[in-house]
Amino acid sequence: MSIIDDYLYTHSWANETRDKYGRIIRAFLAEIKEPENVKPVEIIRWFDTKPWGDSYRYVALCAIRAFVRWKWGDDHPVLALKIKRGESGPQRVLNQAKLEKLLEYFDTSTPKGRRDLSICTLFVDTGLRVTEVARLNLKHLDLQERHVDALTKGGIWERKTLSHYTVACLITWLGDRSQMARPGVPNIYVGIAKFTRGKPMTRSGIQHEVGRWGQLSGIGELSPHDLRRTMATLATRKGAPQSVVMAQGGWKSEKVFQKYVRQISPEDFDPYSPVMAAMQIPVEKP
Numbered sequence: 001m002s003i004i005d006d007y008l009y010t011h012s013w014a015n016e017t018r019d020k021y022g023r024i025i026r027a028f029l030a031e032i033k034e035p036e037n038v039k040p041v042e043i044i045r046w047f048d049t050k051p052w053g054d055s056y057r058y059v060a061l062c063a064i065r066a067f068v069r070w071k072w073g074d075d076h077p078v079l080a081l082k083i084k085r086g087e088s089g090p091q092r093v094l095n096q097a098k099l100e101k102l103l104e105y106f107d108t109s110t111p112k113g114r115r116d117l118s119i120c121t122l123f124v125d126t127g128l129r130v131t132e133v134a135r136l137n138l139k140h141l142d143l144q145e146r147h148v149d150a151l152t153k154g155g156i157w158e159r160k161t162l163s164h165y166t167v168a169c170l171i172t173w174l175g176d177r178s179q180m181a182r183p184g185v186p187n188i189y190v191g192i193a194k195f196t197r198g199k200p201m202t203r204s205g206i207q208h209e210v211g212r213w214g215q216l217s218g219i220g221e222l223s224p225h226d227l228r229r230t231m232a233t234l235a236t237r238k239g240a241p242q243s244v245v246m247a248q249g250g251w252k253s254e255k256v257f258q259k260y261v262r263q264i265s266p267e268d269f270d271p272y273s274p275v276m277a278a279m280q281i282p283v284e285k286p
Contacts (some may be wrong), residue, residue: 003071004022004025004026004029005022007025007067007070007071008021008022008025010070012155014131014153014154014155015131015203016129016131016153019203020059020063021063021066021067024059024060024063024064025063025064025067028046028063028064028067031046032046035068036068036071036072036076037077038077038078039077039078040077040078040080040081043061043064043078043081044081047060054083054084054085055085057083058083058084058085061081061082061083064078065078065079065081091226091229091262091263092220092221092222092223092226092229093226093229093230093233093263094219094222094226094227094230094234095234096234096237098219099124099230099234101217101218101219102120102213102214102217102219102222103117103120103121104217105213105216105217105218106120106213108172111173111176111180111192112192114169114172114173114176115173115176115177115189115192116209116213117169117173118166118169118170118172118173119133119189119206119209119210120210120213120227121163121165121166121169122148122162122166122169122170123210123224123227123228123231124227124230124231124234125160125161125162125163125166125231126148126150126160126161126162126231126248126249127160127227127228127231127232127248127249127250128150128152128160128228129152129153129224129225129228130203130206130207130210130224130225131203132150132151132152132153133150133189133206133224134187134189134200134201134202134203134205134206135151135187135200136148136150136187136188136189137186137187137188138186138187138188139186141170141188143162143167143170143171146161146162146163146164146167147159147160147161147162148160148162148188152250153250156250158250160248161248170188174188177189177190180192180197180198181198182198182199185198185199185200187200187201189201189206191205206224207223207224210222210223210224210227211223228249228260229260229261229263231245231248231249232245232249232251232257232260232261233260233261233263233264235248236261236264237264237268242254242257245257
């Protein structure tokens with residue numbers, strides 16, 4: 001085990017946090033000369049060579065500060081460096097039309113199309129993160145009751161409700177899966193390609209597939225987390241109570257949840273206009 005792994009596994013972080021911190025620390029150790037003595041100004045210069053926004057710089061500094069304190073103690077020069085956490089820029093969210101276009105893209109005459117459609121609908125139904133979807137277990141899936149239990153961020157088990165359509169997609173996919181899953185593999189989603197056939201899909205494998213959906217469907221860049229934001233935004237636009245959306249998506253903080261629905265704008269008020277209601281003019285909700 002490397003020194004970085006030794007450090008990372010002394011903390012009970014979620015897998016996504018551990019992966020992100022690991023990438024940052026590896027880059028820090030590989031690209032910074034004499035990291036044990038590096039000065040704050042050198043870190044700033046190094047950040048300037050990266051395509052990182054203010055928010056990611058803040059995360060990177062947190063990762064580096066925690067590591068150098070663990071490795072070299074409380075007197076390391078970098079511990080004096082502080083930067084403000086900036087607001088992240090606009091984030092991708094699918095509107096209703098783009099979601100419909102994406103769902104129409106999947107070729108359900110093939111096992112891959114059937115699998116990918118079920119992954120997509122499950123993402124948008126539940127708001128699960130990519131790592132959480134990758135490790136979903138068959139024994140935690142109840143299609144009759146329409147729910148799946150997922151091990152989520154922070155090691156917390158959460159129950160997610162599935163729509164009737166997603167259940168139908170899963171039933172179809174599980175028929176395919178039974179023909180290809182390797183013995184002893186419990187994951188709901190397995191590979192289909194020659195070298196991954198029957199093996200559990202990985203976090204990076206699902207990310208890659210989702211990115212291809214965006215390109216090949218014509219809707220543009222797409223990531224699993226875009227689908228999490230889409231779930232929160234479209235459900236809110238359709239009038240779902242905030243508490244219900246937060247419960248389904250697993251958001252514990254209203255402040256954090258509001259970051260996922262930043263695409264909600266004054267235009268979304270239109271279907272709820274009291275004037276239109278008073279005049280009894282029907283307005284179609286988005």
